[in-house]
Amino acid sequence: MGNYVRQPVTFVSGRGCELFDDEGKRYLDGFSGVAVSVLGHSHPAIVEAVSRQVATLTHVSNHYQITEQERLAQRLVDLSFPGRVVFGNSGAEANEAAIKLARTWSNLRHGGTKPVLVAFEDGFHGRTIGALSITSTPAYREPFEPLLEARFLPYGDRSAAEAGIGEDVAAVFIEIIQGEGGVNTAPPGFLPYLRQLCDRVGALLVVDEIQTGIARTGTFLAYQQEDVTPDIITLAKGLGGGVPIGAVVASEDVAGLFTPGRHGSTFGGSPLACAAAHAVLDVVTAPGFNEHVQNMGSQLEAGLAALFSRKEVLGRGLLRGVRLDQPVSEVVEAAREQGLLVGPSAHNTLRIAPPLIISSEEIDELLTTLGKVVGS
Numbered sequence: 085m086g087n088y089v090r091q092p093v094t095f096v097s098g099r100g101c102e103l104f105d106d107e108g109k110r111y112l113d114g115f116s117g118v119a120v121s122v123l124g125h126s127h128p129a130i131v132e133a134v135s136r137q138v139a140t141l142t143h144v145s146n147h148y149q150i151t152e153q154e155r156l157a158q159r160l161v162d163l164s165f166p167g168r169v170v171f172g173n174s175g176a177e178a179n180e181a182a183i184k185l186a187r188t189w190s191n192l193r194h195g196g197t198k199p200v201l202v203a204f205e206d207g208f209h210g211r212t213i214g215a216l217s218i219t220s221t222p223a224y225r226e227p228f229e230p231l232l233e234a235r236f237l238p239y240g241d242r243s244a245a246e247a248g249i250g251e252d253v254a255a256v257f258i259e260i261i262q263g264e265g266g267v268n269t270a271p272p273g274f275l276p277y278l279r280q281l282c283d284r285v286g287a288l289l290v291v292d293e294i295q296t297g298i299a300r301t302g303t304f305l306a307y308q309q310e311d312v313t314p315d316i317i318t319l320a321k322g323l324g325g326g327v328p329i330g331a332v333v334a335s336e337d338v339a340g341l342f343t344p345g346r347h348g349s350t351f352g353g354s355p356l357a358c359a360a361a362h363a364v365l366d367v368v369t370a371p372g373f374n375e376h377v378q379n380m381g382s383q384l385e386a387g388l389a390a391l392f393s394r395k396e397v398l399g400r401g402l403l404r405g406v407r408l409d410q411p412v413s414e415v416v417e418a419a420r421e422q423g424l425l426v427g428p429s430a431h432n433t434l435r436i437a438p439p440l441i442i443s444s445e446e447i448d449e450l451l452t453t454l455g456k457v458v459g460s
């Protein structure tokens with residue numbers, strides 16, 4: 085169907101941070117297929133794990149026990165907070181499960197007194213009807229109305245949050261960096277403040293880590309840079325390093341709302357998807373990996389600050405943005421012609437999200453190529 089605006093290029097193979105098109109031209113990947121390919125392309129750990137698993141057992145369904153899924157759930161809990169995990173196949177599906185938890189929180193725990201979902205302006209949570217209901221962008225929403233009841237608050241605004249998060253709220257959904265919405269970062273202290281407000285009225289704090297998680301911002305999860313614990317986090321994008329998998333981690337109390345039969349997914353947490361995710365976690369949780377992302381992120385930030393001298397460099401770690409004066413699509417196109425892949429974000433923002441394994445030399449190459457593009 086005609087729902088995508090595609091660039092006129094066909095990639096046929098990839099290795100590390102490089103992609104090759106069907107004419108043999110090489111590109112440096114500064115976008116990771118929307119922050120997905122955290123280990124780049126054809127990473128030996130993923131190739132080995134997925135090849136081994138597909139030759140052993142691909143799928144059995146959640147009618148049966150899946151040891152690798154249980155082990156992956158335990159790893160995610162150990163990397164976040166005490167709780168339980170349910171798996172799906174995408175970001176929207178993870179948020180959908182979180183919305184269902186929020187609904188049961190209102191309906192089954194609070195007698196239906198908390199019908200409202202709170203989210204933020206410029207936020208993005210996915211394209212299914214539920215996830216779209218908490219996504220503010222009018223162009224994404226309007227053709228599909230009516231949606232679920234949601235209340236959108238200005239991102240990072242404390243007094244609006246205080247006014248908008250009342251007793252009628254089941255859950256507050258927030259991204260630590262709005263990856264699609266312009267690479268906006270909430271001011272420091274905003275997340276702990278939301279935690280206080282949620283505790284005051286008995287609402288759940290749901291952090292959408294779909295784009296910011298899996299070490300993208302220099303810690304395994306972006307919320308971990310502040311002193312706060314969410315009730316729910318949602319994960320997808322980088323978790324499988326390119327193999328589709330989504331996950332929801334919820335505290336024991338909240339996870340207990342999903343009693344047998346209340347939620348399910350045919351494919352979610354298959355042996356194959358879990359094998360890919362284990363390979364990703366093996367690499368990104370190894371000693372020194374977060375420091376690598378922090379260092380590469382600082383180098384990228386400094387280079388972008390020098391290139392765009394009068395502009396603020398947005399984001400953290402290896403999720404970066406710069407607001408442009410010229411149409412971002414022109415820059416994305418010109419960069420591609422020069423062999424560099426970068427992406428757009430809302431508000432005419434250039435988005436840079438390379439594979440997390442990127443080297444210092446490759447960051448230099450990215451900056452040099454981008455310099456030629458903005459120079460011309």
Ligand SMILES: *Cc1c(COP(=O)(O)O)cnc(C)c1O
Pocket residue numbers: 173174175176177179208209210211259263264292293294295296320321
């Ligand atoms: C990409 C994204 C989603 C949706 O993920 P899909 O896998 O495309 O459904 C949700 N939330 C955030 C923050 C995202 O970046």
